[in-house]
Amino acid sequence: MSDFKLHCFALSGNCYKVALFFALAGIEWDSIFVDYLGGETRTEQWRETVNEQGEAPVLEHGQTKISQSGVILDYLSEVTGRFGAQTAAERRDVMRWILFDNHKFTSYYATLRFIYGLQKSGETPVVEFLRLRAKAAYAVVDEHLTGRAFMVGERLTIADLSLAGYVFMPEDTGIEHSAYPAIAAWKDRISNMPGWRHPYDLMPGPTSV
Template identity: 60%
Template sequence: MAEYRLHCFKESGNAYKAALMLELCGCDWQPVWVDFFNGQTRGEAFRGDVNEMGEAPVLEHQGQRLTQSGVILDYLAGVTGKFGPRNDAERREILRWILFDNHKFTSYYATLRFLFGLQKTGETPVTEFLRTRARGAYGIVDKHLAGRKFLLGDRPTIADLSLAGYVFYTEPTGIDRAKEFPNVEAWAARIAALPRWKHPHELMPDPA
């Protein structure tokens, strides 16, 4: 059995954040497929035995079970010694961006992708609202990345891995990232160039 087990599914950018961290760090890990679209996370067994919040990802390591992607990233940075802060100021800056990601950057974009790109709802007042909010969050990050390679400067941290959760999916959202947010586009390319980087569908395959 692998040292780390990650409950995940390939469509989940939040799960991808944890999977990418495990892979970039060279951890001995294995994905445990979650049948999200058929309701596994809403079932009593999953909520009773895996995660009471009914969400993926869930990381199992050394008898611990951790949930929430930001917590998992912080934990892995601590145990691997990689992609973490070098001092208290960096720790706070990483936390600032992870909180922003969960509240705005990932939150609006991921919901828009799910409704518009996966469920094919078409244009609705909800998708229009989400797209406007996602553009606002992307604009903040795009401006911050002007003149920077990564969020904290010249090296990637778990803040970058958190915000990168959904940038490699290609479902339509009505947002042209390359045209509208060139600094985000260049940043995503730098993350994809990191040693051991893999696409979410490669890291979290469907069960055979």
């Protein structure tokens, strides 16, 4: 048994952000499967005992229970000394990208991927809305990564891990990824690191809906 228990499921890129932290840091962890597709996160019981926000991932570490991938990543960087910021200014820069990720980059892309890539909605006004916004967020990150190896400080940080949540997911989103060459190179840089594993190899549960 590891010290770290992560409530997670394979389809969730938000969970992958944390699972990837453990994989790249070479730290043992245990998974607790969340039956998201079966509606577990919407039950009263799950919300009362695991997370009132109704979301995975949730990390348990001793008596500490934490939700929100951005808070979990920040906590893990502190307690393990890995992938964190080195100065106050860098810490703000890391958190700035984690917030941009939650608000725009992961947010629009993950929902587009779920509706279009997994539920196979076909082209709808909502898909068009999400894709336009996901592409705008991709363009901002691609521009930032142009001429840089990683988002902050020229080394892997939790800002990269947050943004990497959904970028390895295999489902079609109707976005042409060749339009974002700096993101493609950054993905290769991450997936070539020792310990890297694909989300569907790292977390439990089904990989289709």
